[in-house]
Amino acid sequence: MFADYRLRLDTVRSTLNTVITPIQFIVDVPSRVWFWFDRMSADYNELLGENRALQAQALILQRKLQKMAAVTAENIRLRELLKGAKRVDEAVMVTEIIGVDPDPFTHEIIINRGASSGVYLGQPLLDANGVMGQITVVSRFTSRALLITDARHSIPVQVNRNGVRAVASGVGIFDKLELQHVPISADIKKGDLLVSSGLGGVFPFGYPVALVASIGHDPGQAFAQVRATPLANLVKSRQVILLSRRSAFDSGRSLPGTAGGSDD
Secondary structure (H helix, E strand, O other): OHHHHHHHHHHHHHHHHHHHHHHHHHHHHHHHHHHHHHHHHHHHHHHHHHHHHHHHHHHHHHHHHHHHHHHHHHHHHHHHHHHHHOOOOEEEEEEEEEOOOOOOOOOOOEEEEOHOOOOOOOEEEEEOEEEEEEEEEEEOOOEEEEEEOOOOOEEEEOOOOOOEEEEEOOOOOHHHHHEEEEEEEOOOOOEEEEEEEEOOOOOOOOEEEEEEEEOOOOOOEEEEEEEEEOOOOOEEEEEEEOOOOOOOOOOOOOOOOOOOOOOO
16 A cells, blocks of 8 residues: 555556556457347347247138138028028938039039938939039939039929920030920010929929020021029039928829939
């Protein structure tokens, strides 16, 4: 202490500290930079991880939203289908389309009901809007149905307004049917509702089939050219209705060609 006082070493020490401080600061810069970089890297990685987690959550929520939209649409279709089922007097079975024939010239679908559920050959198939077709192949758990627009299919119909009968045949186009052998003098107008006539022993009476779209008269032909648009949504329907054989006809007649199906 005496030496410090006599030699004024405290002044020297203060001067040295003043000189050394910038050097210490410069020497400490790399460690500070490294600490800052490490902190920024940690924050960046944390933000990156949080961003990825949020993206994953967004995808999950988007998937759930899409699923919810599909479920909502399916519920709407089911409600429409059940309303359609309530409008008929026959016993019905609700089923679902699980496959479509890839051949563009063949209008066939596959449903998830078969002989084990009581499905039989010739069983009428409808959706919430009208007649779709009939069962043509039955296996144990699935069945194949021919749509009314297939070129091999025909259905007896009648004009709902006046009872004029005709046969509606498919032409291989989903939105078109043609009425066969309609006299030129027949009272059929554009917009007329065509319903199943009950003739032929397959489709019971009174189910909506199509609306008359156009009527042509060729002077060189004995019959009118009548085209109709099916009412059933043949392309978009997913849930469909099968009519039961036991109550399909009030007369109690059984449907023909039931071999290969399952008797009730």
